[in-house]
Amino acid sequence: MSRRLPVLFAFLCLLMTLLSCGGSGGGIRGLVYTTNWTNYQALGQIDGASQKVNIYDSAGLPVTTVIIQNVTAPIESTSIELANGNYLLESQLFSGANAGGTQTGELVVPFTISGGQVEIKSAVGNSVDSIAVSPSQASVEVGRGQQFRAYGQDPNGVKTFITPDSITWSVLGGIGSITTDGxxxxxxxxxxxxxxxxxxxxxxxxxxxxTAPNVTHGKWTILVYMxxxxxxxxxxxxNMNQIEKVASNPDVRFVVQWKQYPAQFTGGTFNGTRRYLAASDFSNNINSTLLQDMGTTVDMGSAQTLHDFITWGKANFPADHYCLIIWNHGNGWRRSLGNLDLTRAVSYDDEMGTSIQIxxxxxxxxxEHFDIISWDASLMQMAEIAYEIKDNTDYVVGSEESPPAEGLPYDLVFAPFRDTPDESARNLSKSFxxxxxxxxxxxxxxxxxxxIDTSQLPALASAVSSLGIELTNNASSLTTAIQTTRSTAQSYSPTSARVYRDLKDVCLNLEANTTIPSVLTATxxxxxxxxxxxxxxxxxSNSPNSAGISIDFSAGSTFASSASDYQLMKFAQATQWDEYLSIAP
Structure with missing residues (x-):
């Protein structure tokens, strides 16, 4: 598996045990969930025949699911043993037995277990007389977040079911913003x-x-868009565990926006998108500081989402130097063309079906400007991509190849940043x-x-443009040389449509297959x-002829289908390379 090709790995997490139903639960540590079904057929009220009760831990991961039936007893109790911690009860009310039929109501209640027993009482069919918001008060640093929940209560204060997705959230006083899920x-x-x-x-x-944010100035802020x-x-x-291993220097801070989607993929530790400040830790647990839970509606395949993270991160964690890491799949400069090998540009969000095009x-x-922008993604160290971001960074770090799925070894890469943060960005970048x-x-x-030193990219683009002109002018004499170069130059994850070749090796192969002076001067x-x-x-040795920058070296027949996309890039607008690709033999 690489940062290009998908594969699934098995992962299993079992966190609690259902102990008993129908009683108060005795003296267990955990939750007693009680439902009063007496009014379940009340006219004009929310009705239901069964409940699907989900318990989630503080990371948003499922702990257990219990089905509760509306049977003969008007009051049903379920006891669940839980370890100390913060949890969320989400009960879905259904019209049929065994969570069948349609969902008619929901009840979402946060609760905490701290050594004893917590009882949550609910009622089906009781009128919604008021709405409770939890927590009822909160203190939040500017730039950080708080998750709010809402549930219904009857005239006696008993929690009762409300219609699914029926709460509208708003903020009074213009002091902040809130998402549709609170x-x-x-x-x-x-x-x-x-x-x-x-x-x-x-x-x-x-x-x-x-409250005022506790903003301090550091030497390095590393923003990781994960x-x-x-x-x-x-x-x-x-990778987050690796980051924690090198997060001990308060002048070198790692700020991570991290999205997971455990409903579809294995190995998750929470659900949704979160922002963390990495904390020093050598365990296999994630012990970093949670700055903001952004919920489950964030689209990480959006350019605007990346922009928002950058501006937020710089405002809240100012520093002398900045590094941005974009962590995900990559596909070089190409967009998806419906081919399994062409499903990535960069930062592909499989939940939303989106990605950021180059x-x-x-x-x-x-x-925004950075000292270093690093692609922890496949196939991104291309002339076209580096040129696209040359005005935003001093150095671009990446791989011509498709690296292993494990990606950058963050503990090895950033140990020099931690230990010698006053070293130049140029020298520190060598650790990648x-x-x-x-x-x-x-x-x-x-x-x-x-x-790549981006200050040198205009000169490189000019040289590549001149080479493109020479290849175009001499195309009829170079057919064999160009085709031989395409087949023998160092390639990267090649497909019929992805023709990425090492730029230096392209030049060496052209030189070996032609004697035209102007072409040799250009190479x-x-x-x-x-x-x-x-x-x-x-x-x-597995990519022996790599020299650091790749380029599209397609034939014209291949390039035609993507020429309009290529021309959207700054490299195409600054060079004659796309003109050459359009006629390349």
């Missing part, structure tokens, strides 16, 4: 309220006090190359890694520009 973000220092409005007009609210809503999910946990990176990055080559288990994989100039642009490069 995730609040504080925007300014102030006190206001969050309101939950039910369809019958009943209201509930919580007092929110936004989109694990795909088959790489389990490796995100590995020509959308300008929107994502805006005017050294780290990838130091992983013994990667020896059998195709490993490439390089660092020599490209090699000189490459030597200036690639400041660090490493590869193993």
């Amino acid at each position: 995730n609040y973000t504080a925007n300014a220092e102030a006190t206001g309220s969050v309101r939950a409005t039910y369809t019958n007009g009943r209201l509930g609210s919580a007092i929110v006090t936004n 989109n694990a809503a795909n088959d790489l999910q389990q490796y995100s946990v590995l 020509w959308e990176l300008s929107q994502a990055l805006g005017s 190359v050294d780290g990838m080559l130091a992983v013994s288990s990667y020896a059998s994989k195709k490993i490439t890694q390089s660092v 020599a100039n490209v090699k000189t520009a490459l030597a200036n642009a690639v400041v660090w490069e490493g590869h193993n």
Whole structure:
């Protein structure tokens, strides 16, 4: 498996045991959930014949599911043993037995177990007289978040079912924003309220006090955009643990926006999207500081979402130097063309069915600047991509190849940042190359890694443009040379449509197959520009002719189907390379 090709791995997590039904549960530590069915056929009220009760842990992962039937007893109790911690009860009411028929109601209640027994009482068919919001008050730092929940209550304060998806959330006082599922973000220092409005007009609210953020200036802030809503999910946990191992220097901070989708992929530790500040830890658990739970509606395949993370991260964790890592699948510059091998641009969100196209990176990055931008994704170290972001970063780090699914060894890569943060970005960037080559288990994989100095990219683009002109002008004489080069130059995850070749090896192969002086001059100039642009490069014997930057070397017949996309990129607009590709033999 690589950061290009999907595969699933088995993963199993069992966290609790159902002990008994029908009683108060004796003296167990955990939850006693009681339902009063007396009014279940009350006219005009929410009705139901069974419940599906889901218990989730603080990470949003399922602990257990219990089916409760409306049988002869008017009151049914279920006892569940739980360890100490924070939980969420989500009960879905159904019209038929065994959670059959249609869903007619829902009850969502957060609760905490702390050494004893907690009882939650509910009622079916009772009128919704009021809406309760939990927590009823909260203090939130500006830039951080709070999850709110709402549930119905009858005139006696008993929790009762409401119509599914019937709560509308709003923020009073303009102090923040809130999502459709109750995730609040504080925007300014102030006190206001969050309101939950039910369809019958009943209201509930919580007092929110936004406090000043504890903003401190560091030497390095590493922003990790970790989109694990795909088959790489389990490796995100590995990488986060690696990050925690090197998070001990308060001047070198790792801020992670991390999405998981455990409903479809194995190895998850929570559901939805979260923001973390990495904390030093050497266990296999994730012990970083949760800054914000953003809920389950975030689209990590959106350029705007990436932009929002960047601006938020820089505002809340200012530093002398910044590094951005985009973690996910990659597909070089190409968009999806309906081929299984062409389902990635970068940051593919399988839940939403979206990805960020290379020509959308300008929107994502805006005017923000970084010392280093690193692609922890496949096939991204291309001339076309590096040129697209040259004005946003001093150095671009990435792989011409499809690296292993485990991706960057973050503990090895960032140990020098932790230990010597005053070293130059140029010198520190070498650890990306050294780290990838130091992983013994990667020896059998195709490993490439390089660092590009973006200040040298205009000269490289000019040299490539001149080469494109020469290849175009001499195309009829170079048919065999070009076709031979395409088949013999170092390739990367080749398919019929993906024709990515190492740029230096392209030049070497052209030189071996032609004697046309102007072409040889052009290839020599490209090699000189490459030597200036690639400041660090490493590869193993499985990709022997790699030199740090790849390029599209398609035939014209292949390129035609994607020419309009290619022309959206800055590289195409600055060079004659796309003109050459359009006629390439």
